[in-house]
Amino acid sequence: MRAYNNEFRYGLFLAPMSGITDSPMRILCRGYGAELAFTEMISATGLVRSTKNTMKLLNRPEGDKPLIAQIFTSEPQDAGLSAKILQDNGFDGIDINMGCPVKKVVSKGAGAALMRDQKRAVEIVEAVLSRVTIPVSVKLRAGWDSSSITAVSLAKRCAHAGVNAIIIHPRTRSEMFGSPPRWELISSIKHEVDIPVIASGNIRSVKEVEHVKSLGADAYMIGRASVGRPWIFRELRGGPAAGPIERKELLLRHLDMLCSYYGRQRGILRMRKFLSAYVKGLPRASAFRQDANRINEPGQLESLIERFDWGDGEV
């Protein structure tokens, strides 16, 4: 399939996940076959004001490509200005977040709040499109709540405005991350637009890929299933899961990458987000988690990982 000016053989993409999909995570997933990655969501306003924390989200090494920058905002002007900054910084495309359900974001009219303010959503899209020449997509939810399913009409309006792809996580804002995805929305959107439609939500196996493909999805985003399991991309290409030695080495490598990227202190704190996922399902996981979360020194964590009983790696 073709999207974001690139050709993709499998259409397997790493989903944007705030606090998770930093450059080290993206590089690990690319190594296992993620063909495209997205940044964590970036505040357009923070970018326009060049705040320190926002600017840090732009750091990445050369191999971290192709990479789409995702912005969130309720302000068309900030959207346009930030998109231009991202284009000048060498990103391969811009995605506009219309799905974040978090109170801090929706209370300001951004993220999923745009699902019920289509006029504002389209103004944001138009402002971005007027400022950049790189591809632009929108990441939608199903709608705000079950009485307001707006994904199809908003997808249509965004496509008409000129976006290059629609990403759909077919749950409403109220459904957060738990309820079954409303997959039928993929077919409905596909019916209305002639640009790629990318599916996100609960895609963890070849069976789920095949299912959303049968509904018309052109590409597939993997989110939570990749946390502590970056080899999911290899599995979705028909390859094996990681065995115990590979898992251990991967965890050590992840720790090393985070410490190089953030520095030892922040690196080890960031690692805590992943530790339980790496050992999930293994017999001594809970004791490992408790011990690991008390450690503040990378060398000590490394030896704990080395000593851990990785069993036969079946999880």
Ligand SMILES: Cc1cc2nc3c(=O)[nH]c(=O)nc-3n(C[C@H](O)[C@H](O)[C@H](O)COP(=O)(O)O)c2cc1C
């Ligand atoms: C911790 C976490 C952070 C997320 N952050 C973002 C984000 O920054 N931008 C975004 O569009 N979606 C974000 N999402 C939503 C995911 O991209 C994805 O659409 C959702 O998790 C469903 O897919 P999954 O079942 O494969 O995880 C986040 C999800 C999680 C769990």
